[in-house]
Amino acid sequence: MDNTPILIVDDEKSIVTMLETMLRKEGFHQIYTAHTGRDALSLIEKHPIEIIILDVMLPDGSGFDLCPQIRQQTNAYILFLTAKVSDLDVLTGFATGGDDYVTKPFNPLEVAARIKAFIRRKETHRHLDTSSTTSGRYDFGRFILDERAGELIVDGKVVTCPSQVYLLLLYFCKNPNLVLSKATLLEAVWGFDSYVDDNTVSVHIRRIREKIEEDPSKPKHLITVRGLGYKLIRGNETWQN
Structure with missing residues (x-):
């Protein structure tokens, strides 16, 4: 039996x-x-929920509006259930704090597969060899990612970091100063069994920059290498793009 606490939110x-x-x-x-x-917010306050299946259309508001409120309480993995299939709707879900989505009508086994894939990825990242540090603590000056504590610390303060954003940043931290393509990031962080696309990476990159950069529009840590991908700068290396 799996002990992962799951919350299903649908009217x-x-x-x-x-x-x-x-x-x-x-x-x-x-x-x-x-x-x-x-009711969802009340349950999240009372229980250490790790995975949330969230419908976009709820009787007391939109799941897109609810998601930022959830993010104030938890970094749980959020899987949207949506009848909306446009790119804008999908990107809105990611921008508000979601990690993945399934469109209605759906096969419930697909939802189970997404959840299991997330748990596998989380466990894989947890047990990967931390070659750049034996402590699992990645110090980039302005921010620190503490893998053992599962915390992102920026300017000395712990900041919230949704699960999928955290896993993406962790992958960058484990591969500093390397150019990583969108395809590489999709495979490593979302996996072969994911249905997400290049836009998903772009949205999550922006979410990371909003947390670790002084000016997200002029990143100094997580930079874009035109035509190739992204690169997390570590140490005294400088970059001009």
């Missing part, structure tokens, strides 16, 4: 029942359910 009781039944059959047993955004 359609049939969907909630279907997902809960499927997840229990797949070995998950710490499952909480909510039909409104208000």
Whole structure:
């Protein structure tokens, strides 16, 4: 049995029942359910939720509006359920703090596969050899990523960092001063079984810059290498782009 606490937020009781039944059959047993955004926030306050399946259309507001409120309380992995399929809608989900999405109608086993893939990626990153440091603490001056504590510290203060953003930044920290293409990042951080695309990387890069850069529009740490990808600068190296 998997002890990962999961919260399902959807106003359609049939969907909630279907997902809960499927997840229990797949070995998950710490499952909480909510039909409104208000109830979801209440459960998040009471329980250490690690994965949230969040419907975009809720009776008391949009899941896109709810997501930033959730992010004030937790860095849990957020999987949107959405009937909206345009690029703008998808990017809005990522920009508000989401990590992944599934479009309705969906196969519940696909949701289980996304969740299992996230758990595998999280465990893989947790056990990867930290070749650049034996302590799992990556110091880049203005910011520090403490892998063992699961914390991002910027200017001496711990800042919130959603799961997928954290995993992407961790991968950069483990590969400093290397140019990493979007394809490499998608494979390493989202995996072969992911349905996300290049735009997903771009959105998450922006989210990282908003946390670690003094001026996200003029990054000094996580820079773009035109035509090749991205690079996290470490040490005394300078970069002109």
